[in-house]
Amino acid sequence: MRGMLLVTKRELGSYFNSIWGYIVAAVILMIDGLFFNAFSMTEEARYSFEVLRDFFYFSFGTTTIAAILLTMRLVAEEKQTNTIVLLDASPLADWQIIGGKYLSAFTFLAILILATFYMPLLVMVNGKVSMGHIFAGYLGLMLVGSSTTAIGTFASTLSRSQLVSAVIGGVITVFLLISWLLAKVAEPPLDDVLSYMSLFDKHFRTTFMEGRINTKDVVFYLSVSFAFLTMATRFFAARRWK
Amino acid sequence: MIEVRGLTRYYGDFPAVRDVSFNIGENVIVGFLGLNGAGKSTVLKVLGGLLMPSAGTVKFQGIDALDAPDSLRKKIGYLPEDPPLYKEMRVQEFLTWCGEIKGMDSASVSKRLPKVIELCDLKSVQDRIIGELSHGFKKRVGIAQAIIHQPDLVILDEPISGLDPVQIVEMRKVLKSLKSECTVLISSHILSEISQTCDRILVLHGGQIVAEGSEKELSDKLSRAPRVELVLRGDQDAAQKVADAFESVTSVKFTALQGDLFRAVVNLESDDREELVAQLIGAGLGLRAMSEDQSGELEDVFLGLTNAPDGTAGRLEAKPAKESEAVEDEASEPTDDADTAESDEEDES
Numbered sequence: 001m002r003g004m005l006l007v008t009k010r011e012l013g014s015y016f017n018s019i020w021g022y023i024v025a026a027v028i029l030m031i032d033g034l035f036f037n038a039f040s041m042t043e044e045a046r047y048s049f050e051v052l053r054d055f056f057y058f059s060f061g062t063t064t065i066a067a068i069l070l071t072m073r074l075v076a077e078e079k080q081t082n083t084i085v086l087l088d089a090s091p092l093a094d095w096q097i098i099g100g101k102y103l104s105a106f107t108f109l110a111i112l113i114l115a116t117f118y119m120p121l122l123v124m125v126n127g128k129v130s131m132g133h134i135f136a137g138y139l140g141l142m143l144v145g146s147s148t149t150a151i152g153t154f155a156s157t158l159s160r161s162q163l164v165s166a167v168i169g170g171v172i173t174v175f176l177l178i179s180w181l182l183a184k185v186a187e188p189p190l191d192d193v194l195s196y197m198s199l200f201d202k203h204f205r206t207t208f209m210e211g212r213i214n215t216k217d218v219v220f221y222l223s224v225s226f227a228f229l230t231m232a233t234r235f236f237a238a239r240r241w242k
Numbered sequence: 243m244i245e246v247r248g249l250t251r252y253y254g255d256f257p258a259v260r261d262v263s264f265n266i267g268e269n270v271i272v273g274f275l276g277l278n279g280a281g282k283s284t285v286l287k288v289l290g291g292l293l294m295p296s297a298g299t300v301k302f303q304g305i306d307a308l309d310a311p312d313s314l315r316k317k318i319g320y321l322p323e324d325p326p327l328y329k330e331m332r333v334q335e336f337l338t339w340c341g342e343i344k345g346m347d348s349a350s351v352s353k354r355l356p357k358v359i360e361l362c363d364l365k366s367v368q369d370r371i372i373g374e375l376s377h378g379f380k381k382r383v384g385i386a387q388a389i390i391h392q393p394d395l396v397i398l399d400e401p402i403s404g405l406d407p408v409q410i411v412e413m414r415k416v417l418k419s420l421k422s423e424c425t426v427l428i429s430s431h432i433l434s435e436i437s438q439t440c441d442r443i444l445v446l447h448g449g450q451i452v453a454e455g456s457e458k459e460l461s462d463k464l465s466r467a468p469r470v471e472l473v474l475r476g477d478q479d480a481a482q483k484v485a486d487a488f489e490s491v492t493s494v495k496f497t498a499l500q501g502d503l504f505r506a507v508v509n510l511e512s513d514d515r516e517e518l519v520a521q522l523i524g525a526g527l528g529l530r531a532m533s534e535d536q537s538g539e540l541e542d543v544f545l546g547l548t549n550a551p552d553g554t555a556g557r558l559e560a561k562p563a564k565e566s567e568a569v570e571d572e573a574s575e576p577t578d579d580a581d582t583a584e585s586d587e588e589d590e591s
Binding site: 093 | 253290291292293294311312313314315316318319320322324326327328330331339340342343344345387
């Protein structure tokens, strides 16, 4: 565990010491703010519930984009600059390296998600906010962030190019986002599988986004995170044999 | 300390290292000498636990590298040719982090750090950002990260490449000082470096060890027939007749010089040069100068063993035919640097 935390510490340092982390944070917070202003702070009278629901709707999108942008460098950059040798030559197990990198990206993303907290609080000015809705929404965003960070970490182990990693991570994420559409045209039992895999439609839209917490959705997101981290560790470990 | 038996390593279908076996003891500096693509880096990566062997065994202090790769890496320090450094970190911060990921606790790192900084002469830059350092200092930081955890084995791949002459001399001192606390393996294709730094040399070519021993032992392996260069005055035909009649002359080559002077390069089967000179003088030729081709230097040994295309290869004996084939095989690879190809393949994966 100590080894994993050491990797996390260094990776987090690299986010805060490089301009990339700040650029991603600034862009994501700006987009979040613009969306909030455009969709939630309108002249038209709306229920606080609807405003919060919309907020979590676009925050879902910005969270997935941020996760892909933050994770694309995790392993790919180390391969590109050859600093991967430091980790290869260390006694750290592969799961510690992958776990540490994932944890650093997720921690940064979590800080980014929590930095949007002022927006639901603004709703309080003119409305009545349900703290349960806010809690459920943020829990959902954290779980989505965890899953997409794991997907991005996995994608980053596949290439030495950050761009290619981002594309792979993006493709996987988009597939999981639109799988509910594919489910509509697929035959049974594939339609059920595709529908279940939907990151947004099945597990976020009708639950976390509307202030409800369903254990099945929590398990789904944690399972996606675990599955992609396991695959990332396997692919990462394979480099010693290739 | 290190026991390697039948080590083979493939990259895809390409055998970078084939059936390599050797033993290495404690507190010695061993050099891996070879041309680019000879398999040096691959052997070192396998010894460092960065790559797993395709076949064969690598034992370190009696433990098979495949049985406990993670714990063995605690005892090994590794520095590739291009030092792997996080350029945004400061030297001291980086070395502390390296010590910690190699299993040291904070107190041990704090205790060890000043010694390593002194050993690698990093005092003047210890608080600076790594990205701002010169290449020589980056190499030293690279060595420092390899030895921070007091490993029993330090592996340095091309440690002097890219250094200027002053830095090379300083690096040599650092390498020699490491010997007192651990075994050091270095690879290089710079012959003088290997001969000045190492106690023992393993010559790799085409993924195989073609020779091993000290510089002297390697030189002794080169049993070359003497070659004499003479500057003579007189009739070249008379010299040719003497050479033809002289039993141990295997070949002779004449080159006309000024006037009636000419040069004769004579290859002899045995060292009968006094007799040859006596016969030439007896035939009425004047001897102006005689010199002997320098034999037995490490460079000759290396070129001979690796069958380099400089015309010296034919002078070697006991050179297996398959090694010549290996050279051709390697030359037909898409890249002439297998080490580069290796890392590329690795990275692509």
